[in-house]
Amino acid sequence: MIAFTYAVIAIVFVVLGIGGIMYLDHKFSQSVGDRPFAIKGRRIDTDDPFVRSQFRKFYALRVAYSIALLVLLLVVVSHVG
Numbered sequence: 001m002i003a004f005t006y007a008v009i010a011i012v013f014v015v016l017g018i019g020g021i022m023y024l025d026h027k028f029s030q031s032v033g034d035r036p037f038a039i040k041g042r043r044i045d046t047d048d049p050f051v052r053s054q055f056r057k058f059y060a061l062r063v064a065y066s067i068a069l070l071v072l073l074l075v076v077v078s079h080v081g
Contacts, residue, residue, distance in 0.1 A: 005080050013073055020065050028058040 031054050037046035044055045 002080065006077075009073070009076055009080070013069060017066070017069055020069070021062060024058055024062050024065065028054060031058075 032048075032051045035046070035048050035051050037044055037048070037051045037055075039045075039055075042059070044052065046052060046055075
């Protein structure tokens with residue numbers, strides 16, 4: 001039963017992780033609109049200061065979301081059993 005619980009927790013957190021990051025990337029793309037930019041890994045190539053500021057904001061949100069998911073995972077796993 002515990003193995004099943006861990007499997008459900010793993011599936012939920014993978015879906016939350018991928019879905020959340022994809023949602024944040026989608027909101028970033030919507031916020032900059034049709035302004036030209038190219039993302040290369042963790043860097044962005046653009047001359048537009050608005051796109052740079054939005055990228056920094058959404059990158060910080062992605063990091064905070066990832067850390068929050070890790071903390072939530074530790075809390076949930078510590079209560080299983």
